[in-house]
Structure formats: structure tokens, C-alpha cells
Amino acid sequence: MRTPPMPLTRRGLLTGTLSSAALLAAGGVLAGCGTKAATQTEEGCKSDDLSATEKKLAFANWPQYMDVDEKDESKRPTLDAFVARTGIQVTYTEDINDNNEFFGKVQNQLASCQSTDRDIIVLTDWMAARMIRLGWIQKLDPAKIPNVAANLLPSLLNRSFDPENRISIPWQSGLAGLAWNGNVTKEVRTVDELLTRPDLKGKVTALSEMRDTMGLLLQAGGHDPANFTAAQFDDALNKLKKAVDSGQIRRFTGNDYAPDLAKGDIAACIAWSGDVIQLSGEDEKVQFVAPESGVMLFSDNMMVPNKATHKGNAEALINHYYEPAVAAQLAAYVNYICPVKGAQAEMEKIDPELAANPLIFPDEALLRKSKVFMALDEKQEKEYESKFQQVIGA
Amino acid sequence: MSALAHVPTPSGPAAPAPPPRRGRHRLLPYLLLLPGAAWLFVFFAVPLLQLAAASLYDPSGSLSTGYALTWAFSNYPDALQAYWPQFARSFGYAGIALVLALLLGYPLAYAIAQKAGRWKNLLLVCVVAPMFTSFLVRTLAWKTILSDNGWFVGLLRDVHLLAPDGRLLATPFAVILGLTYNFLPFLVLPLYASLERLDHRLLEAAGDLYANPVQTFRRVTLPLSMPGLIAGTLLFFIPATGDYINAELLGTPNEYMIGNVIDSAFLVRLDYPQGAALSFLLMAAILAVVFGYLRRAGTEEVL
Numbered sequence: 001m002r003t004p005p006m007p008l009t010r011r012g013l014l015t016g017t018l019s020s021a022a023l024l025a026a027g028g029v030l031a032g033c034g035t036k037a038a039t040q041t042e043e044g045c046k047s048d049d050l051s052a053t054e055k056k057l058a059f060a061n062w063p064q065y066m067d068v069d070e071k072d073e074s075k076r077p078t079l080d081a082f083v084a085r086t087g088i089q090v091t092y093t094e095d096i097n098d099n100n101e102f103f104g105k106v107q108n109q110l111a112s113c114q115s116t117d118r119d120i121i122v123l124t125d126w127m128a129a130r131m132i133r134l135g136w137i138q139k140l141d142p143a144k145i146p147n148v149a150a151n152l153l154p155s156l157l158n159r160s161f162d163p164e165n166r167i168s169i170p171w172q173s174g175l176a177g178l179a180w181n182g183n184v185t186k187e188v189r190t191v192d193e194l195l196t197r198p199d200l201k202g203k204v205t206a207l208s209e210m211r212d213t214m215g216l217l218l219q220a221g222g223h224d225p226a227n228f229t230a231a232q233f234d235d236a237l238n239k240l241k242k243a244v245d246s247g248q249i250r251r252f253t254g255n256d257y258a259p260d261l262a263k264g265d266i267a268a269c270i271a272w273s274g275d276v277i278q279l280s281g282e283d284e285k286v287q288f289v290a291p292e293s294g295v296m297l298f299s300d301n302m303m304v305p306n307k308a309t310h311k312g313n314a315e316a317l318i319n320h321y322y323e324p325a326v327a328a329q330l331a332a333y334v335n336y337i338c339p340v341k342g343a344q345a346e347m348e349k350i351d352p353e354l355a356a357n358p359l360i361f362p363d364e365a366l367l368r369k370s371k372v373f374m375a376l377d378e379k380q381e382k383e384y385e386s387k388f389q390q391v392i393g394a
Numbered sequence: 395m396s397a398l399a400h401v402p403t404p405s406g407p408a409a410p411a412p413p414p415r416r417g418r419h420r421l422l423p424y425l426l427l428l429p430g431a432a433w434l435f436v437f438f439a440v441p442l443l444q445l446a447a448a449s450l451y452d453p454s455g456s457l458s459t460g461y462a463l464t465w466a467f468s469n470y471p472d473a474l475q476a477y478w479p480q481f482a483r484s485f486g487y488a489g490i491a492l493v494l495a496l497l498l499g500y501p502l503a504y505a506i507a508q509k510a511g512r513w514k515n516l517l518l519v520c521v522v523a524p525m526f527t528s529f530l531v532r533t534l535a536w537k538t539i540l541s542d543n544g545w546f547v548g549l550l551r552d553v554h555l556l557a558p559d560g561r562l563l564a565t566p567f568a569v570i571l572g573l574t575y576n577f578l579p580f581l582v583l584p585l586y587a588s589l590e591r592l593d594h595r596l597l598e599a600a601g602d603l604y605a606n607p608v609q610t611f612r613r614v615t616l617p618l619s620m621p622g623l624i625a626g627t628l629l630f631f632i633p634a635t636g637d638y639i640n641a642e643l644l645g646t647p648n649e650y651m652i653g654n655v656i657d658s659a660f661l662v663r664l665d666y667p668q669g670a671a672l673s674f675l676l677m678a679a680i681l682a683v684v685f686g687y688l689r690r691a692g693t694e695e696v697l
Contacts (some may be wrong), residue, residue, distance in 0.1 A: 250564045272623055
């Protein structure tokens with residue numbers, strides 16, 4: 001007797017595939033114990049430095065964060081100068097668009113002590129703090145980056161997540177403050193005005209970056225974002241929640257508030273200084289305001305991840321960018337706050353108007369008003385971020 | 395329904411073939427299936443189970459300590475309790491968008507299939523052409539069109555359809571409109587395929603039997619277009635329910651759908667157990683809706 005062939009159906013195939021996967025998983029993934037800790041240590045995850053023999057460097061950065069030649073977009077003057085000076089070939093990629101997204105891209109490699117194929121990555125303070133906490137970043141040799149110790153702005157020294165200034169070195173810094181469009185509204189000076197003025201209802205956005213939005217609110221409530229309690233955070237968050245519930249705040253945004261502010265769909269918002277400088281260049285009625293209560297200072301930091309094999313070359317590049325003349329040339333293009341002392345004097349030679357701009361070279365008064373958000377441990381980060389996300393609707 | 399059913403298997407009693415050939419032929423469908431099944435296994439079944447495992451991780455775990463599988467079934471009710479409004483909103487918005495898309499899409503598909511004549515191909519290209527640009531770009535384009543200071547909103551204000559300080563952007567209206575627009579081709583194309591095969595003589599016969607146009611539509615056209623209608627509504631409703639781009643770009647936090655919550659759970663809050671539990675709840679809810687729908691529509695063989 002011959003057996004009739006088993007009829008194949010789509011349902012049969014699906015159940016078959018799923019159940020065999022279930023068997024496999026039951027034996028492996030599920031019976032195992034979830035995931036391992038992602039934390040690495042310097043001893044556990046040793047990286048070799050091949051810089052002596054390999055004159056190469058892979059540099060991952062954000063888009064439009066590097067000066068380009070006005071006549072030839074493919075030339076990057078400050079980077080080309082570095083290549084000419086050291087003979088190190090730099091592979092420059094603009095593949096960081098979002099801190100969280102980039103974290104997702106590299107987390108599996110770094111958690112299991114594998115190479116990300118990048119020697120320098122540039123990430124914002126809080127993400128830098130998280131990666132340092134997880135032990136994913138290599139320590140730099142202070143002897144090889146003397147310019148940093150000599151020229152780093154004092155307000156960026158000894159930040160809580162990097163007290164020795166040798167793990168994360170600021171690439172550019174910026175301020176989070178307020179911005180308003182003079183074509184559609186009158187001046188907005190304080191955070192409270194932004195959150196309560198009736199004529200702004202539905203025409204206000206805030207940043208989905210918790211530290212910037214909450215930092216400004218904490219300061220407006222008279223608290224210190226560098227050192228606050230859970231009760232103070234809740235107090236500030238309540239104010240934000242009221243503004244969301246009443247419809248005062250229209251959206252929470254990343255960089256995408258900029259076109260809406262320019263068009264006037266948004267009358268006023270919480271904004272980053274660099275974006276607003278670019279917008280005011282096109283329309284001078286769009287203005288940045290540093291509220292009296294204080295602004296948030298953030299930096300994007302150069303770091304060398306574990307298993308990157310060109311740490312020495314990376315140090316050479318970091319040192320290069322901490323030369324005042326190079327830093328001034330870069331700042332003249334990107335318009336963010338330049339973290340390098342002495343660059344202002346160099347900027348006088350390039351463009352005196354930019355040298356006088358307090359949003360590129362902040363004066364003492366502005367720097368005194370600017371705060372860096374407190375470093376959070378993992379538990380705090382999850383707790384505060386969850387509370388914040390509940391209010392902003394996700 | 396299934397293409398597999400048509401694989402020739404010379405096993406019928408009428409055509410007994412010599413044993414060696416028969417053996418090889420019996421294996422053939424499985425061999426042909428192998429690449430597809432392997433693909434399904436590696437890229438669908440395994441990740442799905444991993445997600446299932448993640449949804450049962452100890453919710454107090456974290457990146458630095460790792461996650462332990464503690465069979466924490468409480469993740470499900472906890473997630474549902476925290477985010478049921480977004481769940482309800484997802485199904486509500488997708489449902490309203492589906493009704494709008496049917497009102498727009500059915501006449502459109504019918505016109506292209508039956509009345510367009512030599513313009514048929516051009517019109518089809520018009521339906522498909524927007525898909526050549528990215529989903530994101532199309533949604534961003536709506537942001538410009540619906541802009542508070544744009545001509546469209548200005549026009550609506552002038553004719554008093556909108557209050558002088560009213561807006562379209564950042565309202566449920568904009569999100570539902572975005573969903574309707576973005577997924578419309580998925581509804582129109584299967585409907586077109588069904589309606590195009592509609593035999594004219596049947597419509598004439600209905601007329602000969604004194605059916606008025608409404609009756610003809612209800613008794614002839616609609617039943618014959620059912621396969622396309624069912625496929626189209628499913629292809630529309632399933633992605634629309636899970637979508638988060640439209641709510642993100644055209645809405646406000648008050649319009650966020652469950653996709654936004656899952657996105658934030660995985661990428662921002664790093665709450666993997668909750669994100670995984672929400673993903674499974676969404677999948678289960680969609681499957682329940684789809685099965686219920688198919689049972690009523692009487693076409694269970696689709697699955």
C-alpha cells in the first residue's frame with residue numbers, strides 16, 4: 001500500500017514552521033535565562049590599538065556637523081588638513097541621526113564585546129553617560145590629547161559622567177532654550193509664558209528629549225537640573241502635563257520643529273540654539289531666547305568605543321580639533337557652541353560677526369545661566385523617562 | 395485558493411506511475427517549499443518566539459543587569475492597563491480610515507476597471523505612482539498641504555468651514571486623513587483586480603430581469619467583487635492599525651497610536667518586556683478582528 005501524499009496547506013505550513021521553531025526555542029532561547037547583562041569592563045573587553053601600523057580612522061558623525069568647502073561639497077577643509085598633517089586616512093560617515101536609533105544599531109555588538117567598525121562616535125551627553133556606565137567606551141590617554149586639557153571650556157570640565165575628561169570629549173555644544181517667530185506672535189520670554197499664554201494655544205512645541213524640556217521646566221520652577229529630587233521633577237512634570245492636556249502644546253519634536261517654526265505653524269517652542277541661528281539667518285524675525293530662569297547646555301561628545309582598533313589615531317584627531325584655529329574654522333560652518341577656548345580670537349580673523357555671537361561663543365553671563373542635566377543611574381533614567389513619556393503620550 | 399493545491403502530484407488512482415519517479419515527485423513540493431520555509435523559519439518564526447520570550451522577561455530587569463525569563467505573564471495586563479487608550483485609538487482611527495477609503499476607493503476601482511476605457515492604464519499608474527516615493531516623504535508632503543498658514547487651511551477659514559484660529563494639522567482629522575491616503579492603493583488594487591474581471595453580460599442579465607441599478611449592484615457587482623474587497627480591506631486595515639508615522643508627524647501626543655508606544659518602549663524607554671507584550675497584544679487583537687471578519691465574510695480558506 002502506498003500512502004497518499006500529505007496535502008499541503010498554508011495553515012499547515014505555518015503551524016509546522018511555528019511549532020518546529022517553538023521546539024527549537026524551548027530547547028534554547030526560552031529554557032536559557034533571558035539575556036545576559038550588557039555591561040562590559042575594561043579587563044573583560046580588551047581592545048588592541050593598531051594605530052602604529054594602520055594609518056586609518058573610521059569617524060561616525062551626525063549630518064551637517066562638519067565644515068565643507070563652499071565651492072566643492074566633497075572637500076572638508078578641517079578634516080583634509082588633519083589627513084595632510086598626519087597621513088591618517090579618515091573614513092567619514094554621517095550615520096548618526098538619532099541617539100536612540102544609533103544605540104539600537106550598535107548595542108548588540110557592544111554588549112557582546114564585538115567591534116562596531118567605528119573608531120570615533122559622537123553622541124549626546126546622556127547617551128554618552130549611558131554607554132560609559134555600561135563600560136562600552138575606551139579611556140583616552142591624556143598625554144596624547146594635551147590640547148583638550150589646555151583648551152576645553154571650563155563649564156564643560158569634569159562633567160559628572162566623565163570626571164577626568166578622558167572618556168568623552170565635546171565635539172560641539174549647544175543650548176536648549178526658547179525660540180519664537182516674530183511673524184506670528186509677540187516676544188516670548190519665559191517658560192511659563194510658553195506654557196500658559198492663551199494666544200499661543202496649540203502653536204507651541206517642546207522637545208521630546210527629556211533632559212532639555214524637563215531641564216528648562218525645572219529651572220523655571222526654581223530647581224536645579226544638575227541636582228534635583230524626584231518630588232521636584234514631578235512638580236515640573238505636572239506643569240508640562242497641564243500644558244499638554246489643555247492643548248497648549250501641540251507636539252513633541254526632534255529637530256523637525258525647525259521647518260514648522262519657520263513657516264509659522266508653530267509660534268514659539270523649546271528649541272536648540274544651532275537650529276535657530278540657521279533659521280534667523282534666513283528670516284531675522286525667528287529668534288532664540290535664553291530665559292532668565294536658565295538654559296540647558298548639552299554637548300555631543302567624541303568617544304572611542306570598545307574594540308575600535310585605532311584609538312591612537314582617534315586621539316590625534318581629537319587633539320587636532322582642539323586647536324583654536326581648527327575649532328574656529330569648524331564653528332564658522334556648523335554654528336553651534338564651540339567648546340574650545342581661544343577659538344573666539346581665531347574667529348575674529350574669519351568672521352567678526354560670528355565671533356561676537358553669544359550663541360557660538362557664549363559670554364560669562366550666559367554660561368552662568370546654563371546647566372548640564374544631572375547624570376542619572378539606570379533606575380532613575382528608566383523611572384524619569386517613563387514618567388516623561390507618559391506625559392508626552394507615548 | 396492556495397497555489398500549492400495546484401502542484402501536480404501524480405498520485406491519483408487513475409494514473410499510477412512507476413515507483414522511483416513517484417517518490418521523487420512526492421518530494422518535489424517539499425523541495426520547492428524549502429527556501430521559502432527556511433526564510434519563514436529564520437526571519438519570522440524565530441524572531442517571533444524571541445519576542446514571545448521577551449514579553450515574559452522580568453520587568454525589573456535592565457540592560458546592565460540583563461533580563462531573566464521569569465514567565466512574568468503580568469506584563470500583559472500591566473501593559474494593557476497603561477496603554478489601553480492608545481489601543482482603542484488605533485482601532486478607532488484605522489476603522490474610520492477604512493470606511494473613508496472604501497467610500498473613495500470602491501468608486502475609483504470601479505471606474506478604472508469598468509469605465510476608464512483607454513485611460514485605464516494611465517489611471518492605474520496614477521494610483522501606484524505615489525508609491526514610488528517614500529512613505530515618509532508623502533506624509534511630510536501632507537504636513538505642508540495642511541499647514542496652518544497654507545492655502546488649503548486659508549481657504550477653509552475663508553468659507554467659514556474652519557474657525558479663524560482653527561487648524562487641521564495636529565488634529566485627529568489629519569491623522570485619519572494621512573492613514574486613508576497612505577494605505578488607499580492597498581485597497582484599490584485588489585478591488586480593481588476583482589472588478590476588472592466582472593462579466594458585463596451578468597449586469598445586462600440583471601437589467602433584463604428588471605433589477606434596478608441599486609439591486610444590480612447589491613446582488614451582482616458587490617458579491618462578485620467580494621474577494622478583492624476582503625483582500626483590500628485586510629491589506630488596508632492591518633498596516634493602518636499598527637502605523638505610527640501618521641500619528642507622529644500629523645498628530646499630537648493626544649493622537650498617538652499603539653505603534654508610537656511600542657516604538658518608544660523599544661527605542662527610548664528600553665522597556666523590552668513591555669514593548670514585546672504590547673506587540674503581542676496588538677498582533678492578537680488584529681488576528682481576532684481579522685478572524686471574526688473572515689468568518690462573517692465566509693471566506694475562511696483565505697487563511
